[in-house]
Each structure stands twice: as C-alpha cells, then as structure tokens.
Amino acid sequence: MDFAFDARTEELRAKLLAFMDEYVYPAEQVEHEQRAQLASPWDTPAVVEELKAEARRQGLWNLFLPDARHGAGLTNLQYAPLAEITGRSPHLAPTALNCAAPDTGNMEVLAQFGDEQQKKQWLEPLLAGEIRSAFAMTEPEVASSDATNIETRIRRDGDDYVISGRKWYISGAMNPRCQIFIVMGKTDPDGADIRRQQSMILVPRDTPGVTVKRAMQVFGYEDHSHGGHAEVVFEEARVPAANLIGEEGSGFAIAQARLGPGRIHHCMRLIGMAERAIELMCRRAVSRTAFGKSLAQQGVVHNWIADARVTVEQLRLLVLKTAWMMDTVGNKGAHAEIQAIKIATPRAVVDIIDKAIQLHGAGGVSQDFPLAELWASARTLKLADGPDEVHQRSLARRELKKYL
CATH class of the missing domain: 1.10.540.10 (Acyl-CoA dehydrogenase/oxidase, N-terminal domain)
Structure with missing residues (x-):
C-alpha cells in the first residue's frame, strides 16, 4: 500500500x-x-x-x-x-x-x-451546477436503518408509475433549485426476496402530488447552505415509466452502490472538520489566559490537543487505506473497511470538536465560531448513511464468520 x-x-x-x-x-x-x-x-x-x-x-x-x-x-x-x-x-x-x-x-x-435520456435531462445540468437534486429514501414511520422496511409504494399503471409515500430528512429539498428527486420505494412489496422489492425512480419536483411540507431541523439548525432537510409527501404522483432507474427490483443494489462512495466522502470531509477544530483549539489556547497562565500551558489542554492529533492521523490512514482498497478491489472488496471508517470517524471527530467547544467556553456554542455547526454535522453522521450500530453488527458478523 x-x-x-x-x-x-x-x-x-x-x-x-x-x-x-x-x-x-x-x-x-x-x-x-x-x-x-x-x-x-x-x-x-x-x-x-x-x-x-x-x-x-x-x-x-x-x-x-x-x-x-x-x-x-x-x-x-x-x-x-x-x-x-x-x-x-x-x-x-x-x-x-x-x-x-x-x-x-x-x-x-x-x-x-x-439511460441516455436520463443522463441528458438530469445528469448534465447537475454536472454543470445548474440545478440541485435530492435522494428520497428515509421515512418517518419505519426504522430506515433497515432499508427493506421502506413503505413508499411505486405502482405500475400502464405507461406510468404512481408514487405514494412520506419521506423526511430529504437533504437539499428546500432549495428551490432542487428540481429532481431520486425516490426509493417498493414496486414488489410482497416479493419473496426482500432485497428485490425496491426500485428507484426519478420524480421531478413540479410533479402533481409532490409536496415539500417543511424543513426538518438538525440540533436546531436548518442547514440553509446545504439546502435543508425536508419532509416530502408523494400523493399519487404520476411519472412516465421511462423514469425508472435500471429495472424493477434493482433499487436496493443501486442504494448500496450509491452509499459506498458516499460514506467515504463523508469520512474524508470529517477529517477536514477535525483539522479545523484542532486549528481553532490551538489558536484559542495561545490567545486566552485563565488562572494566571495561558490555556496553552494547562495540562488538560495539552492532553486534548495531543489526543486529537493522534486520532486524526490514525483516522486518515484508515480512510486512505479504504480509498486504496476501493480502487484496487472494488467497493465490495472494501466493504469491511468502509464500515470501519463509518463507525470510527464520526465518533472520534465528534469528540475532537466537543473538546474544541469546551476550550472556547461560551464562544464555542455561539454563532461567532463554526464549532457548534461542525459538531451538529459530525454528530448527525453517526446516523446518516446507516447508524453506527448497523455497521457494528455487520462488521462483527463478518469477523465472527471466520470462526464459525
């Protein structure tokens, strides 16, 4: 390597x-x-x-x-x-x-x-940065950590599909430039293979029956710059059958292909968030005095900074190894490593940002520093793209399988 x-x-x-x-x-x-x-x-x-x-x-x-x-x-x-x-x-x-x-x-x-038409109509303007999009998978009525629970229905009706369901925390959907939803739902809810029941379909925002109801807050933030996280309702929303991505029953596999790179991207950015927190922590430590000496002279602050540096270096190596494996053996071959970084990185970065907040005192939770918003983002990633516990369960089973 x-x-x-x-x-x-x-x-x-x-x-x-x-x-x-x-x-x-x-x-x-x-x-x-x-x-x-x-x-x-x-x-x-x-x-x-x-x-x-x-x-x-x-x-x-x-x-x-x-x-x-x-x-x-x-x-x-x-x-x-x-x-x-x-x-x-x-x-x-x-x-x-x-x-x-x-x-x-x-x-x-x-x-x-x-397909070529879908790429021309939606991929090209996304690549040009002319429009935004959203991915509608998570639902409020079921445990979405298990994607097979999804209840949204995608029903074939002649030359169309009709979509009905309720989604929430649909990132980017509040932005008026969000013109297209990729919706995951069930085309075959009674199918014998629970991982072949789901499909993905393109639903334009202006489709009759699509309602962006409200912005969902994340620890009190509405995340305006990201485009928000919305609750979206699909009530008999009708789109052409040509809007189906791939074939019926391929939705679960497409979701897994999508989330692999997404997880590593999140972990890469999390390391950058930790580096920003360490920089802010050090600047604060050398500029503030408490009990007769600078914070940079306090032993506990030394421990926080040293531990943060060691942790970031460890995480970076693990993420780079995962990236290298994805390039050499593919996402499937790097599955265990992807799970490992998804478990380790948000957990550790939340702790680093928390220490930086503590060092900043009241300023750390204020809008005058980016730390509170960084903390909210990092903490959310312990849930996004699958909660930690799901990845721990899967990774543990993979390890135990070697001994069974």
Missing part, C-alpha cells in the same frame, strides 16, 4: 488550498450576511455562485466523480485529500466545487445506472 500523493493530486491540493484561503474562508461570513438579506433563506446567496464560477474556472469542479467522461476522473485515493480540505468548510466548499451531497451520490447513480 502506497498512500503517497501523485503529481496530479499534489497539483490539485495546492490549487485547492489556495482557493480555500483566497476565496472560501473569506466568503463564510459573507454567505451568512447575504443569506439574511434574501427573500427566502433557502435561496442561493450571490457569493456562492461567484465561488462556483471561480472553482470551475480553476478546474476545481466535479472532483468526486471517477468517471472521466463526466467528472475529473480521479481515483478514490486521489480524491481523498481533496475532500478532506473541503471538509474544513463543509457547508460552503463542497457546494462551491459541485461536490456536495446529495448531488454527488445522485450524479453517481445517474452516471452508472441511468
């Missing part, structure tokens, strides 16, 4: 680090100020569009997509350090580079499983 950055990665890292310093960090406060002046908080501030134009001009665009026909053609190992850098400003940088979830996963699905 060789995790050394190749020449292309080094070049993109240098460009991205400069882009972050020159454009993204200064835009963070501007974005908040502009959003407060918008008619709707879900509209896109002008500075975001300026960042997108500059990122595209510099060739920092669609870096996540390994398919060179549509994206940058980077391997997971090449993209990993770039995603980490964007994680330092997770609510702005990924969007600026057109590398923000859920659009990334949806573009991957369309690139891999969509």
Whole structure:
C-alpha cells in the first residue's frame, strides 16, 4: 500500500488550498450576511455562485466523480485529500466545487445506472451546477436503518408509475433549485426476496402530488447552505415509466452502490472538520489566559490537543487505506473497511470538536465560531448513511464468520 500523493493530486491540493484561503474562508461570513438579506433563506446567496464560477474556472469542479467522461476522473485515493480540505468548510466548499451531497451520490447513480435520456435531462445540468437534486429514501414511520422496511409504494399503471409515500430528512429539498428527486420505494412489496422489492425512480419536483411540507431541523439548525432537510409527501404522483432507474427490483443494489462512495466522502470531509477544530483549539489556547497562565500551558489542554492529533492521523490512514482498497478491489472488496471508517470517524471527530467547544467556553456554542455547526454535522453522521450500530453488527458478523 502506497498512500503517497501523485503529481496530479499534489497539483490539485495546492490549487485547492489556495482557493480555500483566497476565496472560501473569506466568503463564510459573507454567505451568512447575504443569506439574511434574501427573500427566502433557502435561496442561493450571490457569493456562492461567484465561488462556483471561480472553482470551475480553476478546474476545481466535479472532483468526486471517477468517471472521466463526466467528472475529473480521479481515483478514490486521489480524491481523498481533496475532500478532506473541503471538509474544513463543509457547508460552503463542497457546494462551491459541485461536490456536495446529495448531488454527488445522485450524479453517481445517474452516471452508472441511468439511460441516455436520463443522463441528458438530469445528469448534465447537475454536472454543470445548474440545478440541485435530492435522494428520497428515509421515512418517518419505519426504522430506515433497515432499508427493506421502506413503505413508499411505486405502482405500475400502464405507461406510468404512481408514487405514494412520506419521506423526511430529504437533504437539499428546500432549495428551490432542487428540481429532481431520486425516490426509493417498493414496486414488489410482497416479493419473496426482500432485497428485490425496491426500485428507484426519478420524480421531478413540479410533479402533481409532490409536496415539500417543511424543513426538518438538525440540533436546531436548518442547514440553509446545504439546502435543508425536508419532509416530502408523494400523493399519487404520476411519472412516465421511462423514469425508472435500471429495472424493477434493482433499487436496493443501486442504494448500496450509491452509499459506498458516499460514506467515504463523508469520512474524508470529517477529517477536514477535525483539522479545523484542532486549528481553532490551538489558536484559542495561545490567545486566552485563565488562572494566571495561558490555556496553552494547562495540562488538560495539552492532553486534548495531543489526543486529537493522534486520532486524526490514525483516522486518515484508515480512510486512505479504504480509498486504496476501493480502487484496487472494488467497493465490495472494501466493504469491511468502509464500515470501519463509518463507525470510527464520526465518533472520534465528534469528540475532537466537543473538546474544541469546551476550550472556547461560551464562544464555542455561539454563532461567532463554526464549532457548534461542525459538531451538529459530525454528530448527525453517526446516523446518516446507516447508524453506527448497523455497521457494528455487520462488521462483527463478518469477523465472527471466520470462526464459525
């Protein structure tokens, strides 16, 4: 295993680090100020569009997509350090580079499983950053940690499919530029194979019967820059049969193909969030005095900073190993490693950000520092893309199988 950055990665890292310093960090406060002046908080501030134009001009665009026909053609190992850098400003940088979830996963699905018409109608404008999208899987009435529980019905009716169901925490759906939903539901609810009951289908936002009811808060945040997390109701929403992605019964397999890269992208960005927290922790420690000496001289602060550095270095190596395995043996071959980083990374990063908040005192929970919002994002990722306990169960069974 060789995790050394190749020449292309080094070049993109240098460009991205400069882009972050020159454009993204200064835009963070501007974005908040502009959003407060918008008619709707879900509209896109002008500075975001300026960042997108500059990122595209510099060739920092669609870096996540390994398919060179549509994206940058980077391997997971090449993209990993770039995603980490964007994680330092997770609510702005990924969007600026057109590398923000859920659009990334949806573009991957369309690139891999969509037909030519679906790619032309939806993938191309997503790749251009002209529209946004949402992935509608999670439901409030069932334990969505087990995707086979999904109750939304996708019923064939002649040349159409009719969709009925209720979804929530549908990321990005509050943004008025979100024009398309990829909806997961059951086409064969009584099928013998519970992993062949589900299908995925494209549902335009303006389809009669589709209602975006409300924004769901995450620890009190509405996550405006991300496009929110909405409750969406589908009431006999009718779309052409050609909107089905793949074939009936392929929804579960497509979801697994989508979530593998998504999990590693989240973990890459989480490491960047931890690095931002460590930087803020160190700056705070050398600038504040308590009980006659600087916080940087307090033993407990030494422990927090040292433990955070060790943890981040361990996590980075595990994520890089996972990226390397995905490139060499495929997502299926790297399944155990993907589960391991999904368990370890959010858990550890939540603790690092928590220590940074503690060091900042009241400021740590305020809007004057990004730490509270970083903590909310990191804590949510202990649930998103499958809760920790599901991955622990699966990973443990994989280990025990060696001895049975």
